[in-house]
Amino acid sequence: MTLYLLPLAAYLFGSISTAVVVARAMGLQDPRQVGSGNPGATNILRYGGKLAAILTLVGDILKGVIPVVLARLLTDDPMILAATVFMAFVGHLFPVFFGFQGGKGVATALGVWLALNPWVGLALVATWLVTAFVFRYSSLAALAASVAAPFYVAWLSPGLPYVVVMSAMSGLLIFRHRSNIRNLLAGTETKIGR
Secondary structure, eight states, X not given: OGGGGHHHHHHHHHTSOHHHHHHHHXXXXXXXXXXXXXXXXXXXXXXXXXXXXXXXXXXXXXXXXXXXXXXXXXXXXHHHHHHHHHHHXXXXXXXXXXXXXXXXXXXXXXXXXXXXXXXXXXXXXXXXXXXXXXXXXXXXXXXXXXXXXXXXXXHHSOOHHHHHHHHHHHXXXXXXXXXXXXXXXXXXXXXXXX
């Protein structure tokens, strides 16, 4: 029975908004009320600087890594692990502690896959880096990694629960980037470094 509580614990852990916590600790404005309004590393970088962005990024990745590592220590049941992966991610998107106003989920998605299957995580990082280097758009890099992710999971971490969960995560990632997609199509999306 305790094992079935792992997804709930993952959701609660994922609900800790790293960006909001970092902003408060560093005396910065609430990221939900400035810039893009997204409580994530990219928005924090634009108005809070590199240190705040790095702390946010690391915290968001760890929100994915820690629950999945703990779950893997307790079970190898693919259903429970897949549910834990998904709920840590959903916690970041819809955090119960912060009015369900969460980030877009890119770093936390990376964290859960680094913990569950490092090869999938590394493939996602490589996709993001190549796309970002070529096109200079963080959002486009995240979208490219999101589209590729279910294929990486099917190839490197076979098992229907994992493919289904990653497909759902990719759909949510793309949905959360809908404003970025509009900006990319309109040519108004901000490039990396500006």
